[in-house]
Amino acid sequence: MVKSSVLGYPRIGADREWKKALEAFWSGKLEESAFHSQLQEIRLNHLRKQQEKGIDFISVNDFSYYDHVLDTATMFGIVPQRFAYEGGVVPLSLYYGIARGTKDATASEMTKWFNTNYHYIVPELDGAVPTVTENRPLIAYREAKEKLGIEGKPVILGPLTFLKLSKGYDVSETDAWLERLLPLYVQVLQELALEGVEWVQIDEPILVTKLREADLERVKTIYSTFATSVPKLNIMLQTYFESVENYSDIVALPVKGIGLDFVHGLSGNIASIKELGFPAEKVLGAGVIDGRGIWKASLREKLSLLQVLTRLVTADQLIVQSSCSLLHVPVTVQHEAKLLPELKGALAFADEKLDELVLLAKGISFGEAEIADELEQCESAIQALKQSGERNRNDIQQAVAAIRVQEPKRNxxxxxxxxxxxxxxxxxxxxxxxxxxxxxxxxxxxxxxxxxxxxxxxxxxxxxxxxxxxxxxxxxxxxxxxxxxxxxxxxxxxxxxxxxxxxxxxxxxxxxxxxxxxxxxxxxxxxxxxxxxxxxxxxxxxxxxxxxxxxxxxxxxxxxxxxxxxxxxxxxxxxxxxxxxxxxxxxxxxxxxxxxxxxxxxxxxxxxxxxxxxxxxxxxxxxxxxxxxxxxxxxxxxxxxxxxxxxxxxxxxxxxxxxxxxxxxxxxxxxxxxxxxxxxxxxxxxxxxxxxxxxxxxxxxxxxxxxxxxxxxxxxxxxxxxxxxxxxxxxxxxxxxxxxxxxxxxxxxxxxxxxxxxxxxxxxxx
Known part of the structure; x- marks a missing residue:
């Protein structure tokens, strides 16, 4: 049977429990031990929900106390010099100081995560002496397994993307920094392998952007090093937000799986697979459910897409997954009581997307007849919104058609x-x-x-x-x-x-x-x-x-x-x-x-x-x-x-x-x-x-x-x-x-x- 996977789940909770806990801690209303307990309960609830929905590969280490890029930096002891960091596990006070500033030191720069409205904290490499301060993915994996019996899929931000998103170093120093970071990544992965982890998701969204030849060589170095150092660990090299550049080079990397975005990168990724094929020994993570949009997917259209893919790869090679982390969408439509019925019926937030993934995995494994009722309900809901009066205002459509052909300029x-x-x-x-x-x-x-x-x-x-x-x-x-x-x-x-x-x-x-x-x-x-x-x-x-x-x-x-x-x-x-x-x-x-x-x-x-x-x-x-x-x-x-x-x-x-x-x-x-x-x-x-x-x-x-x-x-x-x-x-x-x-x-x-x-x-x- 085709498996389902999610690249990440929203951190904040259906009622923003996460946000409230953070702000209570910052204001001194919540002691640190109680703060950790509250965030653990939120985190476990998120994992439990995915488990109950029937998701096969559940991401762990996608949860954060502030930002996943900051998590990666502090895991490797990369702290701006102005904070006078002396080594060891980065305490919460310093972690939040980097993100928000302190009385004596300015916060690190914050900028957009690719072309989304999520902001990440920009790592500053200048003067840093990187080391593994703690293995965050391993901690997350152990927690999920011990508390809920979940064989989690640890998520790690990949080395090339991390370097490309960082500042405080000259381009000429890129290889030197890669040499410093690679052994640390290897250490993290080896510890995961020793623990019995089966799959690790390494996010490299930078691979959908145009890379120089030197960066392609660095990618090959990175994943060849991983393959040599942890040969039995299954790595899902995950891309998202667009179609992957340099497709033939990327799919040839020595990893077990390649994750591609078949929503925002649909045309490019499909064209590449049709023209160049997909390696028979690898798993294809097919991101067919939109991790950034809120609309109910046309399950019939998605099944047709998956059927096209199964003619290009075998069903055994396929994992049905979200196009990116569900971090970018709300948690659930369930509690929305005031929306127009035709609008609410056409929405799918994170929890509803979990259902869509499970249905698609079932439909592609056993045939459309197995989910016939769900297919019909889905199409009816989509058509109801399409035919609504709000989407068919001729006065607005005509007025905008008239002014869009003009060249707007001041006098x-x-x-x-x-x-x-x-x-x-x-x-x-x-x-x-x-x-x-x-x-x-x-x-x-x-x-x-x-x-x-x-x-x-x-x-x-x-x-x-x-x-x-x-x-x-x-x-x-x-x-x-x-x-x-x-x-x-x-x-x-x-x-x-x-x-x-x-x-x-x-x-x-x-x-x-x-x-x-x-x-x-x-x-x-x-x-x-x-x-x-x-x-x-x-x-x-x-x-x-x-x-x-x-x-x-x-x-x-x-x-x-x-x-x-x-x-x-x-x-x-x-x-x-x-x-x-x-x-x-x-x-x-x-x-x-x-x-x-x-x-x-x-x-x-x-x-x-x-x-x-x-x-x-x-x-x-x-x-x-x-x-x-x-x-x-x-x-x-x-x-x-x-x-x-x-x-x-x-x-x-x-x-x-x-x-x-x-x-x-x-x-x-x-x-x-x-x-x-x-x-x-x-x-x-x-x-x-x-x-x-x-x-x-x-x-x-x-x-x-x-x-x-x-x-x-x-x-x-x-x-x-x-x-x-x-x-x-x-x-x-x-x-x-x-x-x-x-x-x-x-x-x-x-x-x-x-x-x-x-x-x-x-x-x-x-």
């Missing part, structure tokens, strides 16, 4: 707009602002809950929001910020807030996924045609502007970010979804402008994460992503200043596209990357307004004035001082009151120091 070029805007606003040198949100205290969240539960009426809630706006408008003025924001106290999430006010969206009650650390998000579901219904942000922004003579920015989330941070329908292209969103948001931009708001920020932090992994597909994506942004913002007056914001991505390879968005001001995160982004501007010119975030808002520490002054000085070596803005690197929603105020005061002080240095030479009044 005048930036140079002319900048002069008009400066004449209007009379901003000082190095204008200061924030990214948008201010702390969402427990009181703010409680007020929102009272309103949502009906304990407060609309007027009571609106009064409370206005009180918060009053407080923070006054604080911003006292701190000395030049361009203010209203604080976004009425917003839960920067995507959810807009989705709740646009047609075509739906919202789950428990559909949480991990974004980074304990930060969980509940992505909206774009299931129908998107449409603007009424003004979404005008009331609060207009009220805030009435309380100050300084400009207040209107705050919107851009079309690409809303799309990339939502679960989107899979029956039309992402490009078309982006244009529907852009058309709806354009109407909100126009409403803000008509209400007298002359600065409007359209945030696009997620543009980079949507970039296809295949280089040949990237230009097309960037072209329509830029077009969608411009479609949103192109109709405003010349004096209306359009801002945007991007964070926690590598931007050096898309500077041209960022400039093509034609925003008057862009703010970009640069604090956690320790100014590395500035290097991009040392080799590329950028001639629009720009603010490089001068401190990290994801760390609770208050940055020193000197740190920010240093960042400003370096930026001014490569950017036009007359176009330079100063701001934090992201919104301040997750921070506390005192640290926010203290950090902003330090930021303004650093700005005043910079102005004193440069005002006279640049013709500004200090």
């Amino acid at each position: 005048r070029p930036f140079v002319e707009r900048h002069l008009a805007q400066q004449n209007k606003w009379q901003l000082p040198l190095f204008p200061t602002t924030t990214i948008g949100s201010f702390p969402q205290s427990a009181e703010v969240r409680k007020a929102r809950q009272q309103w949502r539960k009906g304990e407060w009426n609309n007027e009571q809630y609106a009064d409370y929001i206005r009180e918060q706006i009053d407080i923070w408008i006054k604080l911003q003025e006292e701190i000395g910020l030049d361009v203010l924001v209203h604080g976004e106290f009425e917003r839960t999430d920067m995507v959810e807030f807009f989705g709740e006010k646009l047609a075509g969206f739906a919202f789950t009650q428990y559909g949480w996924v991990q974004s980074y650390g304990s930060r969980c998000v509940k992505p909206p579901i774009i299931f129908g045609d998107v449409a603007f219904e009424e003004a979404m942000t005008v009331e609060e922004t207009k009220y805030a502007q009435s309380k100050t003579t300084r400009p207040v920015k209107g705050m919107l989330t851009g079309p690409i970010t809303i799309m990339n941070w939502s679960f989107v329908r899979d029956d039309i292209s992402r490009e078309l979804i982006a244009y529907q969103l852009a058309y709806a948001l354009r109407q909100e931009v126009e409403a803000l402008e008509q209400a007298g708001i002359g600065m409007i920020q359209v945030d696009e932090p997620a543009v980079r994460e949507g970039l296809p992994l295949k280089e040949e597909d990237q230009a097309e994506y960037l072209s329509w992503a830029v077009k969608a942004f411009r479609m949103t913002t192109c109709t405003v007056q010349d004096t209306t200043q359009i801002h945007t914001h991007m964070c926690y991505c590598e931007f050096h390879d898309m500077i041209d596209s960022i400039e093509a968005m034609d925003a008057d001001v862009i703010s970009i995160e640069t604090s956690r990357s320790h100014g590395e982004l500035i290097h991009s501007f040392e080799v590329n010119t950028y001639e629009l307004g720009i603010g490089l975030g001068v401190y990290d808002i994801h760390s609770p520490r208050v940055p020193r004035v000197e740190e920010m002054t240093s960042m400003i000085d370096r930026a001014l070596h490569v950017l036009d001082p007359k176009l330079f803005w100063i701001n934090p690197d992201c919104g301040l929603k997750t921070r506390g009151y005192e640290e926010t105020v203290d950090s902003l005061r330090n930021m303004v002080e650093a700005t005043e120091i910079a102005r004193a240095k440069h005002s006279v030479s640049l013709g500004f009044n200090s």
Whole structure:
């Protein structure tokens, strides 16, 4: 019988038990021993669920206390030098210090995990002396076997991917680092083999990207070394998120199994197998169930795909599995009581995907007749949503078809707009602002809950929001910020807030996924045609502007970010979804402008994460992503200043596209990357307004004035001082009151120091 496998399961729990335990521990409300006990129970529950569902190969070591890349680094004793690590097992205080920062040391950089919305902690190799501090996969394997009788499949991040995702070493040192790491991997694998482990999953998603010849040789070295060192251990070399590059080289590696993504890499992987075949002595891990999407799979289509594969490999060679870890989807649809029946019936979260895998393994082993009822129920559910009115709005489809053939652009070029805007606003040198949100205290969240539960009426809630706006408008003025924001106290999430006010969206009650650390998000579901219904942000922004003579920015989330941070329908292209969103948001931009708001920020932090992994597909994506942004913002007056914001991505390879968005001001995160982004501007010119975030808002520490002054000085070596803005690197929603105020005061002080240095030479009044 064909076996089933899962590459990883969500960590957070159906009710975010994991997140709550982490935050209780961080706040000192939970002792460390109790913390370990709670996380163990969560972990075992996840394994038990997969066992009961009938999954054959259950992953272990996919669970994490924060991030699996950080786990790999600390398992090998790779700790940034600034933390004064002295060797041995990395204690929790240090583990979390690397991720979140401490009073004396900044956190490690955080960036996107390939093209997903999950963030990993970037390992820093500089100065590290790697060693095996503890065998995490072995510990996880023993726990599953001893507690639940599960013969688990340990998951390990592969050496090449780990190196490629790390920083703090020169490319010329890659082989030297590989020589240091390989013996450590071998030690881990040998200990697993001695324990009796049958299968190990080694994740190498880097193999779906374009590799240099030297990297291919390194892959061969890695897996030849493993084959020689642990010959009896079955290794499943796992790829995901796209089709594998250099297929013939990869399938020739001396491993027992190759895992391929037959969802996001379907066409490429199928074509490779058809043209080049698949080794008869190897197992094919066929990732046919989407580990990143939430839609019910068409079981008939998946069975047809598996039948195609069984003509290319034997059934004995086949394992039916998820396309990637289920980390990227919510836990279960079971508790969703408020969704439209036709929508709920078409959804499959992690637990439902387990059922799909088991059904497919059964169907391909014993024939479609064995799962005939399930096949019929599945197709009926999919068709019910396809035929719904929400997916067939002719008015929206026709309007978007009309504007998508136009070339969206502002009336005048930036140079002319900048002069008009400066004449209007009379901003000082190095204008200061924030990214948008201010702390969402427990009181703010409680007020929102009272309103949502009906304990407060609309007027009571609106009064409370206005009180918060009053407080923070006054604080911003006292701190000395030049361009203010209203604080976004009425917003839960920067995507959810807009989705709740646009047609075509739906919202789950428990559909949480991990974004980074304990930060969980509940992505909206774009299931129908998107449409603007009424003004979404005008009331609060207009009220805030009435309380100050300084400009207040209107705050919107851009079309690409809303799309990339939502679960989107899979029956039309992402490009078309982006244009529907852009058309709806354009109407909100126009409403803000008509209400007298002359600065409007359209945030696009997620543009980079949507970039296809295949280089040949990237230009097309960037072209329509830029077009969608411009479609949103192109109709405003010349004096209306359009801002945007991007964070926690590598931007050096898309500077041209960022400039093509034609925003008057862009703010970009640069604090956690320790100014590395500035290097991009040392080799590329950028001639629009720009603010490089001068401190990290994801760390609770208050940055020193000197740190920010240093960042400003370096930026001014490569950017036009007359176009330079100063701001934090992201919104301040997750921070506390005192640290926010203290950090902003330090930021303004650093700005005043910079102005004193440069005002006279640049013709500004200090």
